Amino acid sequence: MTATDPGRAATEPLREDIRFLGGILGQLVREQEGDDVFALVEKARVESFRLRRSEIERGELATLFDGIEIGTAIPVIRAFSHFSLLANLAEDIHRERRRAIHIRAGEAPQDSSLAATYAKLDAAKIDSATVADLLKDALVAPVITAHPTETRRRTVFETQRRITDLMRFRERTDLDEAELAEVNVQVRRQILTLWQTALIRLSRLRIQDEIEVGLRYYEMSLLEVMPKINAELRAELRKRWPDADLLPTPILRPGSWIGGDRDGNPFVTAEVVHAAIHRAAFVALEHYLTELRILEQELSMSARLVSVTYALDELADAAGEQSAFRADEPYRRALWGVRTRLTATAERFLDDLPADAVRADAEPYDSPQQLLDHLDIVDSSLRRHGDQIVADDRLATLRQSVETFGFNLSGLDLRQNSEVHEEVMAELLAWAGVHPNYKSLPEYDRVQILTAELATRRPLSSPDATFSELTTKELAITRAAANAVRTIGPGAVPNYIISMCTSVSDMLEAAVLLKEAGILDPGNGKAPYSPIGVVPLFETIEDLQQGATTLLATLDIPIYRALVRARGDNQEVMLGYSDSNKDGGYLAANWALYRAELDLVDAARKSGIRLRLFHGRGGTVGRGGGPSYDAILAQPVGAVTGSLRITEQGEVIAAKYAEPRRAKRNLETLLAATIESTLLDVEGLGSSAEPAYAILDDLAERARVSYGELVHETPGFVEYFRLSTPVAEIGELNIGSRPASRKATNSVYDLRAIPWVMSWSQSRVMLPGWYGVGSAFEGWIDGDDAKLAKLADLHEKWPFFQTVLSNMAMVMSKADLGLAARYAELVPNVELREKVFGMITDEFDRTIRMHKAITGSDDLLKDNPAVARSVFNRFPYLEPLNHLQVELLRQFRAGDDRESVKRGILLTMNGLATALQNSG
Structure with missing residues (x-):
């Protein structure tokens, strides 16, 4: 396999890497699968490139796979899927290469790096008091969520990492001919291992599997990278504003939804919540115990x-280490004592003990701060006798x-749909004799009852009460969360999110x-308090429009306002990018979110709270995806006040966090954008903001109408969607633990957002990322050059509008x-086919024309050369995967439901998701 591209000198090393890796893969396909399979792979590859050069028609390529036997199809699918994996590696290495070239050339740091942010802060000359206020309670939290398109096994990731390390060594080491040949053999060995390793599991992922998949990124990169970035950012900011005591707690702290998100997932139980929280804690304590053991040795x-401090001597003596060989080694004795106490801590709340645990009769730590205090004693003593260089190494990390991860590693959010809460509350209130039919009550009466219940410690249930399966399950889950908060600490479960x-x-x-679970304390005459925050999730366009009103009305209730006050006046609000898109399409959803943020910022100012927004972004543009830096800078003024939480999903997690260098770069991006959005004026509209907002109000409504005419009003559209995409098979195949629909209906509204977007991505329509935009622009401009010029001006000046068009262009470049x-x-x-597909093609052409008119360029990826390179290099290799998927879907729907056929379809899905990189 080889690849070519338009051919700039700067990208020749990338092309060489792709040729090298693809060549080895091709040789192995021939050796492992035989000449016939290799010939078919090569024929498909050559014909795909001929198709791109318009030398053949697409139908000629498609005939290669007509009626293909599944035994032949699977190795062909695997060949093109593996090429995507290897192309990803080559592109990651090339990005590192280009950054290194820029740095060596002495060029200014690139936007989205912390180095560039520091330079911007220096130029802005912001006063210390302003910085201290804006960065109070600062938090940037990437929240890991489960995702059905990311089913690769850990073994695959580890093999990819070994190939990456070898490719780096190959490039950066001065090797003679024999040494280079040996490295090439090692690369070949790893690619052979990759070829002979199953890419995906045969069985359906359980939630327990998804928990482990999410945790693997900590061992791959996050445990190493996050603490160092936190330390660097704190040091740099304090150097600039030394009297402000900035970031007393780490700004970068991770979160998770895996095992706590039960909205539409019946498999989340109290046992799963317990397992998710305790497995995360295990990873944290295992890491600390291992590092302590190594420190003991070092x-x-x-x-x-050396002369140690009195405090270190005390710590060593208290450890009870009796070995005569360590009598004069106080650091080793002290650290052994720390390890015994941390072991006792692990014994107190973990289900299993890590390997480096040391059993002894020791007192457990009550909090991570106690562990930190002991480590600080070791640090202070080392510095006292001139060992700063030692203290700044493993001990500092x-x-x-411990500062970053605590005992819980990451906070597990709980999430449930408001309809479920209503059912449970009705049953509890009826059992307690408060009201026999809560669901029949109007909103005012409901609020009165609930407010009264919040003010009393009287429970609505008892241990011997018998409830429905739903209520029993929900109560057990909140009680599991309460137990985790009591034993591990409040960081174990930071938020309770209310969907819809x-x-x-x-x-x-x-x-x-x-x-009811004993988490929220009404106060009994004192201030009420809950360590778990209540977080509304506004998802549909209508809910986004009413979000600020809902929040202000809730804050008007004295006991709820007191709860927020007890949490430092911090109120988190989550914004959903998925259901708003299903509701109104790409432009209407993005503008509804922007408007919602404007309203929520105003509500926060009126009510005196500190607003933290949690962005439920998916990997794809149709679910709020796209470059994180641009997306954060595109938020309205005041929407990012030192705080940001954002979901990270599926193959996007792997692309960002499967390897330390990439993890560092992507985490820096989140921090850089958050700091800049908080401390600098990035909106760029000034006094012209309101007229710009009015234009977008009009455009968004036009886009919503156009989108609705297709998705919600065209008879048979849902049938077309189900038959022309693999959405029906997603529910049948072993992809993820969550059902594809919230309930058994044929409504688009009840489909989960991931299958909705993923299906359009697989079929290369990418409809959620652009449909309706062209009609909106064309209808608003209506041939008026002055209006077109106005949109071009907004595109030039306004980050939000730039980002909307850039992301739309990116997703349209991946459509075919x-x-x-x-x-x-x-x-x-x-x-039906001709009607719906005709509407899609007409709107696609219209949107391309309008994008060109507004931006002045017919190149969709003019502002995104990295994606342009990726599209050019790899998309001919996607072509066979799509044709094979169509053929296998045809066979499957005709009744061939053999496991091998199902596996073939799953492999095409996985291969396309890997190559597209933001499919769901």
């Missing part, structure tokens, strides 16, 4: 040669790790459930309506 300083939150009662129901036409052929109703 800090061999003798009391005969361990101290930073539409009213004050929706928020209060969640608060009452927290009280020629391939989509092949999927449309899966719809037997010719009239």
Whole structure:
């Protein structure tokens, strides 16, 4: 396999890497699968490039796979899928290469790096008091979530990492001919291992598997990278504003939804919540115990040669280490004592003990701060006798790790749909004799009842009460969370998120459930308090429009306002990018979110709270995806006040965090954008903001109407969607633990967002990322050059509008309506097929024309050369995967439901998701 691209000198090393890796893969396919499979792979590759050069018609390529036997199809699918994996590696290495070249050339740091942010802060000359206020309670939290398109096994990731390390060594080491040949053999060995390793599991992922998948990124990169970035940022900011005591707690702290998100997932139970929290804690404590064991070995300083502090001597003596060989080694004795106490801590709340645990009769630590205090004693003593260079190494990183991860590693959010809360609350209130039919009550009466319940410690249930399966399960989950908060600490479960939150009662129901579990304390005459925050999730366009009103009305309730006050006046609000897109399409959803943020910022100012926004972004543009730096800078003024939480999902997690260098770069991006959005004026509209907002109000409504005409009003659209995409098979195949739909209906609204977006991505329509935008622009401009000039001006000045068009262009560059036409052929109703696909193609062409008119460029990726290179290099290799998927879908739907056929479809999905990189 080889690849070519338009051919700039700067990208020749990338092309060489792709040729080298692809060449080895091709040789191995021939050796492992035989000449016939290799010939088919090569034929498909050559014909795909001929197709791109317009030398053949697409149908000629498609005929290669007509009626293909599954035994032949699977190795061909694997060949093209593996090429995508190897192309990803080559592109990652090339990005590192280009950054190194820029740095060596002495060029200014690139935007989205912390180095560039520091330079911007220096130029802005912001006063210390302003910085201290804006960065109070600062938090940047990437929140790891499960995802059905990311099913690769840990073994695959580890093999990829070994190939990456070898490719780096190959490039950066001065090797003679024999040494280079040996490295090449090692690369070949790893690619052979990759080829002979199953890419995906045969069985459906359980939530327990998804928990382990999420945790593997800590061992791969996050445990190493996060603490160091926190330390660097704190040092740099304090150097600039030394009197402000900035970031007393680490700004970068991770979160998770895996095992706590039960919205539409019946498999989340109290046992799963317990497992998710305790497995995360295990990873944290295992890491600390391992680092402590290594420190014990490293800090061999003798009391005969150095003078330690009195506090260190006390810590060593208290450890009870009796070995005569360590009598003059106080650091080793002290650290052994720390390890015994941390072991006792692990014994107190973990289900299993890590390997480096040391059993002894020791007192457990009550909090991570106690562990930090002991590590600080070791640090202070080392510095006292001139060992700063030692203190700044492993010990410093361990101290930073404990600060960052605590005992819980990451906070597990709980999430449930408001409809479930309503059912549970109705049953509890009826059992307790408060009201026999809560669901029949109007909103005002519901709020009155719930407010009264929040003010009393009287429970609504008892240990011997019998409830429905739903209520029993929900109560058990909140009690599991309460137990985790008591034993591990409040960071174990920081938030309770309410999906489809539409009213004050929706928020209060969640608060009452927290009280019922013993988490929320009404105060009994004192200030009420809950270590778990109540977080509304506004998702549909209507809910986003009413979000600020709902929040203000809830804050008007004295006991809820007191709860927020007790949490430092911090109130988190989550914004959903998925359901708003299903509701109104790309432009309407993005503008509804922007407007919601404007309203919420105003609500926060009026009510005196500190607003933290949690962005539920998916990997794809249709679910809020796209470059994180640009997306954060595109937020309205005041929406990012030192705080940001953002979901990270599926193959995007792997792309960002599977390796330390990439993890550092991507985490820096989140921090850089958050700091700049908080401390600098990045919106760029000034006094012209309101007229710009009015234009977007009009455009968004036009886009919503156009989108609705297709998705919600066209008869048979849902049938077309189900037949022309693999959405029906997603539910049948072993992809993820969560059902594809919230409930068994044929409504687009009830589909989960990931299958909705993923299906359009697989079929290369990418509809959620652009449909309706062209009609909106064309209708608003209506041939008026002055209006077109106004949109061009907004594109030039306004980061939000730039980002909307840039992300839309990126997703349209990955669309291919020629391939989509092949999927449309899966719809037997010719009239329906021609009508719907005709509407899609017309709007696609219209949107391309309008993008060119506004931006002045017919190059969709003019502002994104990295993606342009990726599209050019790898997209011919996607072509066979799409044709094979269509053929296998055809066979599967015709009744061939063999496991091998299902596995073939799953492999095509995985291969396409890997190559597209933001499919769901």
